[in-house]
Amino acid sequence: MQIVRLLVVYKKSYYELYGDESQKRRDGTARQRYASIRQTMECSHEENQQTLTTVCQVLEAANVSYDCIYRGELEPISGYDLILSVGGDGTLLEVSRYAGDTPVLGVNSDPTRSTAFFCAADRATIGERFADLLNDTLELVPLTRLQLAINDQVLPFYALNDLLIAHINPAAMAAYELVIGAECERQKSSGIWLSTAAGSTAGIRAAGGRVLPLHSRQRQYLVREPYVGNGSRYRLLQGIVSPDTFIEVTSRMRRGGVFIDGPHLRYTLGLGDKLSVTLAPTPLRLYGLDPQRQNRF
Known part of the structure; x- marks a missing residue:
């Protein structure tokens, strides 16, 4: 080079x-x-x-x-x-x-x-x-990243690891409508993890998610601490989705937020705001990443 x-x-x-x-x-x-x-x-x-x-x-x-x-x-x-x-x-x-x-x-x-x-x-x-x-x-390893849009406005930053969609107060319940492909469900929980393969050894793994191969372009979602009161039974609690599967979260919170790759970058989600998540057009090109490193997690 x-x-x-x-x-x-x-x-x-x-x-x-x-x-x-x-x-x-x-x-x-x-x-x-x-x-x-x-x-x-x-x-x-x-x-x-x-x-x-x-x-x-x-x-x-x-x-x-x-x-x-x-x-x-x-x-x-x-x-x-x-x-x-x-x-x-x-x-x-x-x-x-x-x-x-x-x-x-x-x-x-x-x-x-x-x-x-x-x-x-x-x-x-x-x-x-x-x-x-x-x-x-x-070796140069391409890592899939996520592109976000709020109300059809594309955000300027990609996510390499994961997203956390939650209330901005960690003690408060998150309320939202989750769309995965053709399925749609209203939920209450502590929030939703959404990760790339590169981020599958991070927060979503600690919450019970699966480790995905680094080369995978699939995305993974996991609902944290779903509210089961009043007989609530949710279908969309956890899953691995293909690169072209539509993912959207509609906020039913006044003070919701999406946290991108940790606590430092956050965008507000108000009542009715729609967050859509797709694959970013360009991956992160990272030198020397050993896929076997995932075995430690």
């Missing part, structure tokens, strides 16, 4: 973001409790910094021109041949929203404390993995 321009996207550690919290704690007991947490944050911060430094050294040794940006400052990415996502799965999910068709290589910046399912390298192996990539011996 020939690389003319490369973008490095990095995370900020908890220590960078919240490390000064101890200065705000006047109570000695509270400061003592915080000290052990701060120590863990400092260790993780050091690991993140060393990994980022190593990544930059590898690129400089390979004479590759690169830009470096904090993930919180991301905008739609264009003009790059490759993106290096340096962090964990959260960073890579953030990158996926902006990557478009640009391929990505994930680098786990803190293997001791980060799961980083999507990352093919870490500080110890980035030199070897990057050489494999340049020599075209690192």
Whole structure:
């Protein structure tokens, strides 16, 4: 692979973001409790910094021109041949929203404390993995993403992992109408998980879903904690659907929401709002993802 321009996207550690919290704690007991947490944050911060430094050294040794940006400052990415996502799965999910068709290589910046399912390298192996990539011996895996529309307006971000459709208050019941293909059902529950194959080892798996092969273009849905009062018996509780199956959720909530790939990106669903979910026109192209990694979950 020939690389003319490369973008490095990095995370900020908890220590960078919240490390000064101890200065705000006047109570000695509270400061003592915080000290052990701060120590863990400092260790993780050091690991993140060393990994980022190593990544930059590898690129400089390979004479590759690169830009470096904090993930919180991301905008739609264009003009790059490759993106290096340096962090964990959260960073890579953030990158996926902006990557478009640009391929990505994930680098786990803190293997001791980060799961980083999507990352093919870490500080110890980035030199070897990057050489494999340049020599075209690192596999490029296309991962299906989801495209969302609310009231026929397509949203600007794809989902790589999953969606959670629920009330914005986690203690409140979600009410909605669910359409899967030709079937339609009104339900009340704690919400609905909807995932890709790549996201099938995440939240939906913990809720009782199935792990799908990474190459699958199928989608999976699962209703969380369905309300069974008043003799309610639902048919559409869980299933795996084909790529062309129509999926729509109509909100019967004033304060509903759809959470995209975790808690940080949310769109509001009010009374009568319709959310439709289809396959995104372009997959995320990810380097070095080993399908056997799913066996750990």
